[in-house]
Amino acid sequence: MEKDLGSYRKEYQKSELTETSIPENPMELFQKWFYEVEEFGGTDEVNTMTLSTIGSDNFPKNRIVLLKKFTWEGFMFYTNYNSEKGKSIASNPNICLSFFWHDMERQIIIKGIAEKTSENISDGYFESRPEGSKLGAWASNQSSVIKSRKELDNSLFSFENKYKDQEIPRPSHWGGYIVKPVSIEFWQGRSNRMHDRIRYTLQKDFDWKIERLAP
Numbered sequence: 001m002e003k004d005l006g007s008y009r010k011e012y013q014k015s016e017l018t019e020t021s022i023p024e025n026p027m028e029l030f031q032k033w034f035y036e037v038e039e040f041g042g043t044d045e046v047n048t049m050t051l052s053t054i055g056s057d058n059f060p061k062n063r064i065v066l067l068k069k070f071t072w073e074g075f076m077f078y079t080n081y082n083s084e085k086g087k088s089i090a091s092n093p094n095i096c097l098s099f100f101w102h103d104m105e106r107q108i109i110i111k112g113i114a115e116k117t118s119e120n121i122s123d124g125y126f127e128s129r130p131e132g133s134k135l136g137a138w139a140s141n142q143s144s145v146i147k148s149r150k151e152l153d154n155s156l157f158s159f160e161n162k163y164k165d166q167e168i169p170r171p172s173h174w175g176g177y178i179v180k181p182v183s184i185e186f187w188q189g190r191s192n193r194m195h196d197r198i199r200y201t202l203q204k205d206f207d208w209k210i211e212r213l214a215p
């Protein structure tokens, strides 16, 4: 099989990123871009991001997770702590997050350190989830090998019975991570492949070094 994609080509010209228009703190720019992408429209689930971890096999692995909150401190998502990503983070908390917002021709790449959120924060978010999602967190031993779809359906059924007419508690193996950034790179597509790239790097005294990178 062969398909040549050499002629797939697109010009990027929606916006620009200049040193004079950016704040000192990258979280402020993240927020600005996030809202702009939402307002621009066309991007389904603006909060989907790629999470990359290094596994015990020494390979990086990417997967999509949902950004559930961002603050001055960092970026939060929720998952199963026993999953492949959970185990990878436990042995190496250095991770990478990235966003690609196609419609506004923007990419953001965040390197950071992942830490478990407090039990209170995980409880609060778990509480807000629909019942089906709460049961799913119990029913799926995320990333484990299973024999069949039936095994999963049976597991869900047994938890539905177990928690019938009861408050569904948060499993202790399910919760949040906050990713505290050490560098954030903003990429804005420009014409002729002369894209704008601005990288913020965290300094010792908690201010950010700002540099422009060649595209």
Ligand SMILES: Cc1cc2nc3c(=O)[nH]c(=O)nc-3n(C[C@H](O)[C@H](O)[C@H](O)COP(=O)(O)O)c2cc1C
Residues within 6 Å of the ligand: 048, 061, 063, 064, 065, 066, 067, 077, 078, 079, 080, 083, 084, 085, 086, 142, 143
């Ligand atoms: C749009 C989308 C959103 C997702 N959101 C999450 C999420 O917030 N948390 C999560 O654990 N998995 C989420 N997943 C599933 C993950 O991509 C992945 O399959 C799962 O977390 C298991 O990954 P692991 O085996 O590498 O740990 C999402 C997948 C997609 C496509």
